[in-house]
Amino acid sequence: QAKKAGGKGFHFYTKRLNELAHERFTIETDLRRALERGEFVLYYQPKVNIVTGEFSGMEALIRWQHPVRGLVAPESFIGIAEESGLLTPISKWIIDSVCRQLKSWRDQGIQASSAINLSASFFQHADFEATIEKALLQTGIPPESLELELTEATIMSDPQQVLGSMAAMKALGLQLSIDDFGIGYSSLSYLKKLPVDKLKIDQSFIRNIAKDTDNMAVVRAVLNIGRSMQLKVIAEGVENASQLAWLQAEGGEEAQGFYFSRPLPAQGMTALLKRGKRAFAASVSTH
Numbered sequence: 093q094a095k096k097a098g099g100k101g102f103h104f105y106t107k108r109l110n111e112l113a114h115e116r117f118t119i120e121t122d123l124r125r126a127l128e129r130g131e132f133v134l135y136y137q138p139k140v141n142i143v144t145g146e147f148s149g150m151e152a153l154i155r156w157q158h159p160v161r162g163l164v165a166p167e168s169f170i171g172i173a174e175e176s177g178l179l180t181p182i183s184k185w186i187i188d189s190v191c192r193q194l195k196s197w198r199d200q201g202i203q204a205s206s207a208i209n210l211s212a213s214f215f216q217h218a219d220f221e222a223t224i225e226k227a228l229l230q231t232g233i234p235p236e237s238l239e240l241e242l243t244e245a246t247i248m249s250d251p252q253q254v255l256g257s258m259a260a261m262k263a264l265g266l267q268l269s270i271d272d273f274g275i276g277y278s279s280l281s282y283l284k285k286l287p288v289d290k291l292k293i294d295q296s297f298i299r300n301i302a303k304d305t306d307n308m309a310v311v312r313a314v315l316n317i318g319r320s321m322q323l324k325v326i327a328e329g330v331e332n333a334s335q336l337a338w339l340q341a342e343g344g345e346e347a348q349g350f351y352f353s354r355p356l357p358a359q360g361m362t363a364l365l366k367r368g369k370r371a372f373a374a375s376v377s378t379h
């Protein structure tokens with residue numbers, strides 16, 4: 093009986109695996125053409141100073157405008173792109189596009205900065221540093237207007253090599269931050285050695301912040317690490333006024349999330365930037 097059920101389960105399992113393999117193959121084939129066809133787009137989400145309501149920066153987030161599937165989220169294709177070696181050309185496209193967008197805003201008199209998410213494979217790629225330098229040179233944007241977001245996993249994948257690239261980026265003048273901070277396992281003594289400017293508290297800790305005492309403790313601890321190590325701290329995934337009020341009460345200074353704005357296409361971000369520095373003054377006054 094058990095064997096029979098196992099057999100059925102196995103049949104179901106292989107069928108599902110075949111479906112997945114097929115889907116994966118389709119995505120990979122499509123991805124190869126997406127760059128040539130210009131199907132990738134960048135959305136931008138603002139970062140907000142929750143003390144003053146000022147715009148404090150933004151994060152570029154990739155999407156794939158697929159001809160049939162519509163707008164595809166990065167989590168559905170970044171992994172496959174990485175495994176099939178396509179993340180290198182995609183990463184180069186992202187870096188060039190963000191720098192060109194920042195230049196275009198500067199040409200319109202808007203001094204914007206943006207963060208870019210970088211995967212481990214590209215951060216360790218031989219072309220990485222040259223790609224950044226070339227994009228800065230070609231667009232003439234100040235290096236300080238670029239921030240690179242790395243996860244703890246990226247850093248830990250090859251600490252020596254990554255540390256070297258991080259130092260090179262700091263020497264160029266870029267800002268560095270650790271993304272999804274708190275869910276990895278980087279040791280605090282190691283953190284002290286990293287040339288980073290900012291910790292981005294993972295959104296999973298913010299989700300139930302007003303009720304979950306464990307999450308509260310983690311967020312308080314990260315805010316304290318920031319204070320004692322002179323690192324900026326930003327909370328990701330702020331979706332409502334009570335999460336914001338809690339962060340403000342704990343002395344948090346920066347946040348990002350749907351409460352302020354969803355990620356926007358470049359045009360929408362241009363409109364938001366034109367509202368001026370104090371664009372979020374009303375959103376941050378929760379009292």
Ligand code: C2E
Pocket residue numbers: 137152153154165166167170186209210211241271272295328329330331348349350351355
């Ligand atoms: P991430 O870098 O931690 O980005 C934050 C994600 O949280 C984004 O999802 C953003 O849309 C979402 N988010 C922002 N505010 C809120 C909120 O208030 N509530 C909720 N529920 N979500 C919020 P997205 O754009 O789907 O990106 C997911 C992940 O994919 C990113 O996580 C990043 O790891 C990766 N990714 C995105 N763009 C790129 C890219 O250009 N290059 C690379 N290598 N990875 C990218």
Ligand code: MG
Pocket residue numbers: 151209241271
């Ligand atoms: Mg990020």
Ligand code: MG
Pocket residue numbers: 271272292294295328
């Ligand atoms: Mg994150």
Ligand code: MG
Pocket residue numbers: 272
């Ligand atoms: Mg993430």
